[in-house]
Amino acid sequence: MRRYKSQTGSMYDRISEQRTQEQLHAKTANTEQKRLAAATPPRCERFITNELSFVRPISFTDKTFHVFTLTDIAPSPFSLVIGRTPIGGDSDLETMTQLLLADLAKSLLHLQWVEPLCPAIVAGIDARRVEFTWRQQGQLVHQLQLIFLLYDEHSQPLLMQVTGTSNHPKGMTPEERSAFYSIVESIQLRQRFSVDDEVATNI
Template identity: 40%
Template sequence: MLSDENSLPISQQSPADRYHTNELSFALPSGLKDKTHHVFTITESGPSPFTLVISHSPIEIDDTLEEISKRLVLELGRSLQQFRTIQEPVAVEVAGQHGCRLEYSWMQQGVRMQQKQVCLLHEIPGKRQLIQIAGTSSVQGDQGLDWALRFEQIVATVHLRQPEE
């Protein structure tokens, strides 16, 4: 039985203590951090001309979107080849929540990649997390604009689930 001094053994946790995914739920031992990624692509295998990634990760109680977006831009600049911002972080509202949007590009194996990203703070009792929605495309020209529009359409339909949903 896994447990720690601040929690019940997994076998004694109530249904409300269960971690839920789209397909299942399970007892998540304390100490494990959820850094889930949902990845959506066009192709079954190999590189996809457009990828949508939705991720979330826990954040500190005093983290602000401004600080998080600045750190993100710095980290991307250090890790991506020929990184450049297309749009500096700007405030947006998504699903009734304060968020920020940024757009940037970089080179990956000789191909110019472009990404639009929206970051949201999602707070529910006892849990504060950063949700990142990123649309990445290697497509240039009109087809690239088509995927940029699809990303905007997806973001416009975002609805944040509450714990009881």
């Protein structure tokens, strides 16, 4: 006897198959969204200043610093400087930090380490912190510095330095230290991709 499949059963089979395909499509789309969210954002192609941006020829070396003071008359009791220095593509944070400390030891008079080099975090990326004093024309200078690596808009690695400097005769005050860390804790990277991230992905 020939058996015929009912139209009702066939309809339910098609509905079930359609739901299966929709679930598979939704799962695939969700996986792709997660992959894109985790992917490294494209680096900015424009050089960005405070009020404007422009396309910087790669042959033009950026030597800018951001300098913030409490007074218009130098020296300011406290200042904050953010510097950026181009470095070699094979440089790592530990090596660059050691070279920087060696340069400080050579160039600063009566250098004394208040806190030795130690790990830190700036905007979620690996950094190093160091604190020291030295004398300029006989006057005490107290500095707290954070060091980390980033890329510029041409994908060239940079050594970043955030330095708080106190000219208080007894060293950095609690208020100055608090102001420094309040700024550091509020730092957000325009791009979350750091030099160390790329090194990790290439291991």
